[in-house]
Amino acid sequence: MPATQTSRRKKARQSSAAGAARKKFMLRLYVAGTTPRSAQAILDAENLCEQHLGGRFRLEVIDIYQRPALARDEQIIAVPTLVRRLPEPLRKLVGDLSNAERVLVGLDLLVRDEHKLR
Amino acid sequence: MNVHRLNKTKQELWAENKELWGRLAEFEETIRAIRSGEVDAFLVNDASGQHVVTLEGGESAYRILVEAMNEGAALIEENGVFLFCNKGLATLLNTTLENVIGASLFCFFAPTEICKLKALVNRARVDACTGDISLPGRDGETRTIQLSLSPMLIHGSRRIGMVVTDLTEHYKVQEELRSLSLIDELTGLLNRRGFLTVSLQTLNLAQRLKGPLLLVFADLDGMKVINDTHGHGEGDRALVDTAEVLRKTYRDSDIIARMGGDEFAALAMGTSIEDAAVLVKRLQSQIDAHNKREQRPYCLSLSVGVVPYDAKTGESIADLLARADQAMYENKRRKYEEAQRDPSLGRLGSVTPKLSISPVSWNARR
Numbered sequence: 506m507p508a509t510q511t512s513r514r515k516k517a518r519q520s521s522a523a524g525a526a527r528k529k530f531m532l533r534l535y536v537a538g539t540t541p542r543s544a545q546a547i548l549d550a551e552n553l554c555e556q557h558l559g560g561r562f563r564l565e566v567i568d569i570y571q572r573p574a575l576a577r578d579e580q581i582i583a584v585p586t587l588v589r590r591l592p593e594p595l596r597k598l599v600g601d602l603s604n605a606e607r608v609l610v611g612l613d614l615l616v617r618d619e620h621k622l623r
Numbered sequence: 624m625n626v627h628r629l630n631k632t633k634q635e636l637w638a639e640n641k642e643l644w645g646r647l648a649e650f651e652e653t654i655r656a657i658r659s660g661e662v663d664a665f666l667v668n669d670a671s672g673q674h675v676v677t678l679e680g681g682e683s684a685y686r687i688l689v690e691a692m693n694e695g696a697a698l699i700e701e702n703g704v705f706l707f708c709n710k711g712l713a714t715l716l717n718t719t720l721e722n723v724i725g726a727s728l729f730c731f732f733a734p735t736e737i738c739k740l741k742a743l744v745n746r747a748r749v750d751a752c753t754g755d756i757s758l759p760g761r762d763g764e765t766r767t768i769q770l771s772l773s774p775m776l777i778h779g780s781r782r783i784g785m786v787v788t789d790l791t792e793h794y795k796v797q798e799e800l801r802s803l804s805l806i807d808e809l810t811g812l813l814n815r816r817g818f819l820t821v822s823l824q825t826l827n828l829a830q831r832l833k834g835p836l837l838l839v840f841a842d843l844d845g846m847k848v849i850n851d852t853h854g855h856g857e858g859d860r861a862l863v864d865t866a867e868v869l870r871k872t873y874r875d876s877d878i879i880a881r882m883g884g885d886e887f888a889a890l891a892m893g894t895s896i897e898d899a900a901v902l903v904k905r906l907q908s909q910i911d912a913h914n915k916r917e918q919r920p921y922c923l924s925l926s927v928g929v930v931p932y933d934a935k936t937g938e939s940i941a942d943l944l945a946r947a948d949q950a951m952y953e954n955k956r957r958k959y960e961e962a963q964r965d966p967s968l969g970r971l972g973s974v975t976p977k978l979s980i981s982p983v984s985w986n987a988r989r
Contacts, residue, residue, distance in 0.1 A: 537663065537677055540663045540664060540677060541663065542662065542663040543664070569664065569675050573666060573675065581666050583653055583657055583666075584662060584663070584664045584666070594645070597652070599652055599657075600657075600659060601661040
């Protein structure tokens with residue numbers, strides 16, 4: 506592969522990574538009142554966002570008892586469900602949120618470190 | 624042109640295909656989470672709207688809390704049928720859980736309370752409300768419970784949440800405290816505070832009805848002699864005896880009180896000054912009967928002042944008491960002077976051998 510082509514690809518990847526690093530995630534967590542799994546999901550989601558998204562997120566917690574219409578519009582079947590609303594495309598993850606890696610991969614929330622890409 | 628259209632269709636198909644695969648992946652993920660037991664509630668859509676269906680595991684936390692409550696807790700339908708009840712409430716209703724769920728709330732109360740209970744349940748359909756209701760207890764004793772009802776929307780259906788608190792002990796203690804402050808512990812009659820509290824209402828009633836009212840103020844003669852000669856125990860017994868004599872003389876509707884020391888007062892409703900002589904005569908007969916029956920080392924003797932209440936002037940109870948007190952002292956002084964002039968009458972309240980007690984002397988003031 507020519508050196509110039511490699512350099513262009515590297516630059517494109519760096520630019521994409523920088524964009525990923527800057528982008529803000531809009532997340533919505535659907536729960537059902539204070540059921541044990543819902544309560545745990547709220548704690549897990551908050552911890553995960555704080556530790557891995559470092560301020561580049563907005564997390565809304567929606568109680569489906571109080572806002573059933575929202576859940577219906579987003580085609581929520583079971584809770585807890587964590588939805589990545591932005592950036593598009595919309596992604597959903599149902600169930601246990603205690604495994605951070607599973608959530609980050611499942612919702613494509615990984616923000617790649619720039620130095621690893623070089 | 625055709626190539627362009629074909630390309631566009633291809634792109635649309637790819638996009639549609641991608642979306643379908645995405646939805647399928649989502650669905651598979653949901654099924655996996657349900658199978659793994661990672662979810663505890665579902666949003667179900669049907670003709671009547673969206674319902675939240677919580678799995679039993681999810682309800683367990685609420686159930687633990689509700690079962691641990693000292694109060695009774697229940698969920699009822701708007702027609703009063705129990706859907707859920709905790710053990711606390713079943714115990715309070717003096718039955719088992721199996722007998723409560725599915726039964727009507729109204730089955731557990733006396734017919735006299737049903738009307739009040741139905742009004743509460745009707746109100747709870749739209750607004751939170753609270754009310755006290757009597758409940759037949761296990762030991763035949765009537766218990767007072769407080770029902771706090773509030774409307775709830777559960778699984779799309781309108782229900783009523785109910786918390787039940789047993790207030791029987793609370794009211795009992797409240798009553799005891801009230802009694803302690805209004806009742807004379809030794810004689811069981813009203814004390815001065817009790818007399819003033821109750822007589823105020825009686826005076827207001829007499830004023831409104833323009834009915835006659837008579838205040839009798841009585842003082843136990845020779846109380847000091849009884850105490851000094853026979854001890855304070857005997858003095859207390861003389862006071863208790865006097866209270867008993869007064870109880871037998873007056874009607875249950877009359878207000879009798881120990882005003883302090885050896886002073887007593889009685890407020891007789893519907894009795895005019897013309898009846899005063901009869902009233903005093905009845906008192907004397909009761910004292911005579913008591914002295915004859917009890918064979919105490921002394922004889923009871925009372926000095927009495929009787930005054931009528933004038934509804935027209937709106938006299939206060941304090942003024943009425945002051946007039947009656949004065950009438951009583953005039954009577955006592957006259958008795959003392961008579962005893963001085965005629966030693967055969969003996970000293971008032973003197974002791975062994977029994978003094979020939981003077982009749983209850985009285986003084987009436989208009």
